[in-house]
Amino acid sequence: MSDAAAWWRDAVIYEIYVRSFADSNGDGIGDLPGITSRLPHLRDLGVDAVWLTPFYRSPQKDHGYDVSDYRDVDPLFGSLSDADDLVRTAHDLGLRVIVDLVPNHTSDQHEWFRAALAAGPGSPERDRYLFRDGVDGKPPNNWESVFGGPAWTQVPGGSEGEGQFYLHLFDSSQPDLNWRNPEVPAMFEEVLRFWLDRGVDGFRVDVAHGLFKEEGLRDQVEHEPHVGTPGSRQMVERVLNDEPMWDQPEVHDVYRSWHRILDEAGPERMAVAEAWTQTPESMARFVRPDELDQAFNFAWLLAPWSASEFARVITETIAAVEPVGASPTWVLSNHDVVRHPTRYGGGAQGLARARAATLAMLALPGSSYLYQGEELGLEEVDVAPEDRQDPTWLRQKDSPDAEKGRDGCRVPIPWSGDEPPFGFGPGAGQPWIPQPADWAPLTVDAQDDDADSTLGFYRRALAARREHAVVAGDTVELLDQGKDTLAFRRGPLTVLLNCGTSPVPLPPGEVLVSSGPVTDRLPPDTSVWLR
Structure with a gap:
């Protein structure tokens, strides 16, 4: 939908990290019924839509971004009827629902990958993924995983027990799909229609630039490697690196076909890309009128605390989307990056800067994406090593240069009470990632009636946006x-x-x-x- 009046062009969309929003059954992990029970908080906050991270069947090696069944809900989070209830309740409250779609890779527990391992080299089952023979026992090329280490894992097989390698640009439990195999796009078109028929309003497309790889899978020309958390790269890098694994031209035919499916489902359906690109022109291709509706813009998030840098981001962002008529997006925090009060220095100054940057962002044209807990002023938590669960940490923890991973921004949010789990779920004790003991002043209940609290500020800011900014041109x-x-x-x-x-x-x-x-x-x- 390219209509200038489309709802998403100026929406405020709130990201829910499903595991960490609200727990309905006391197992310490957030779930769909928990989210449904807390949707009135988001209506009162003043957002227009929610984006849910993956809740599909998954072994949870990467907390849902390793999908084993795209058309079912993982029992950890509830059932399909719980998903239907969530969508229905959100719509009754005036909220749209965007769900995460993970098309670059599946879980290694997906029925397709299990069949590929069983079928062996040269089989139709293996052709759904990127299996290749090694070279003298080494991987087929020099590509690195975004999570650190080689992007290839060898499977057993052959006379000496050493078989082919499969590509995984993320964790080894997330084998990359072969989008040149027609079964792959056909499967995802069915997945889109499945969730559209259940009433979802849109999709956030994970790793939208990654589906196709350069066909020969040649070596990458060496440059300073990017290894670390997704989200530590700029959306538009402006440094032309050799990247045969990203942003190949064939990907745009996929999004043209998806655009047609979304239009068939109704004029109000949308899709937003997580697409890391190297030039403004490349980014703009993802949001041409016949492709995806928006692309995340992480430049605001990545800018240092600097008036000139913020001004540069505004100028370059608007210039990048203007030629194709797309609306810009703005974001300061998400489930992959350090929370912005901490990035801005932490403590009282970090929070003051976070509120100031948020208010300036909310005045800009386009959509604003918020991350759960920022309305409470939550900072990054220094999660103890024994409590970390992010594969970016687990893959590198024995290295002296290991990154802490992304657990610090994923700690379950506090709703009420004086001690963990702070109303996150029924019962006592810590949730899946422990909460700091000093979070009592930050709970929703503690801030609810305090006009000077961060929660009060967010409610005022979003009300002002609706009244003044959305109609300002x-x-x-x-x-x-x-x-x-x-x-x-x-x-x-x-x-x-x-x-x-x-x-x-x-x-x-x-x-x-x-x-x-x-x-x-x-x-x-x-x-x-x-x-």
Whole structure:
């Protein structure tokens, strides 16, 4: 749908990390009934839609991004009827529902991969994946996994017990599919229709740039390797690296076919790409009018605390999507990156900067994506090594350079009470990742009636967005208010964000909303909307 009035063009979409939002049965892991019971919180917050991370059948090696059955709910999270109830309840509350789709790879427990292992080299079953013979017992090429280490794993077989290798650009439990095999696109078209028929409003496409690999699977020309958490790369890198495993031209035919399926299901259905690309032109191809509707823009998230950097991101983001008529997206946190209060320094200053950056972001044209718990001011948690479960940590933990992984932003959120699990679920004791003992002041209940709390601020900011920003037009004019102040005008709105260390004078105008107290001067680490 390319209609300029489409709901997603200016929506606020709230990411729910299913394992960590709300637990209905006391097993310490979030689930679909738990989410359904907490949807009124999101209605009252003022968001337009929810995006759910994968809840399909899965061995949970990568917490659901390793799917063994795309058309069923993992019993850990509930049942298909629970999914139907969630969608129905969300719609009754005025919320849309976007579900995660994982088309680059399956779980190694998917029936297709089990059949491929049983069938052997050269079989139709193996052709659904990327199996190749090794070279002198070594992998077929030099590609690295995003999670660290080789992107190839060898399976048993042959006279000496050493068989072919299969490609996995992520964990070894996530074999990459062969999208040149017609069975693969046919299967995913059935999956799309299955969930559209159940009422979902859209899809977030995981690793949208990764489905096709350069056909010969040649070696990558060596450059500084990217190894680490997905989300630590820029959406538009502007450094042309040799990447035969990413962003191949054939992928766009897939999204044209998906666009037609979404249109057949109704004009209100959408898809948003997680697509890491190297140029603005490449990113824009994913959101052409006959392909996907949006692509995540991580440049705002990755920018340092700098007025000039924020201004550059605004200019370049709008310029990238304008030629194809797409709406920009903005995001500050998600389940793959360090929470933004911590990135901005932590403590009171980190939280002040996080609120200020959020308010400035919400004034921009396009969609804003929020991550669960940011409305409570949650910081990154330093999860103890023995409690970490992220495969990015597990694959590298014996290395002196091992990254901590992504568990610190995935700790279950606190709802009520004075001690863990803080109302996350019934009963006592810690959930699947332990919560900090000092989170009592951050619970939803503790902040609910406090207008000065971060929760109160988010409610005011989202209400102001609906009333003032959504109707302010799509033109953004950057203003010069000094090197440490981001300032822009959008229709009748003037927005200032003070990234410096001294207060700056406010221009004339009525204060509509601010991230902290203001007078006739804007304090450091604070933003304001004026009319």
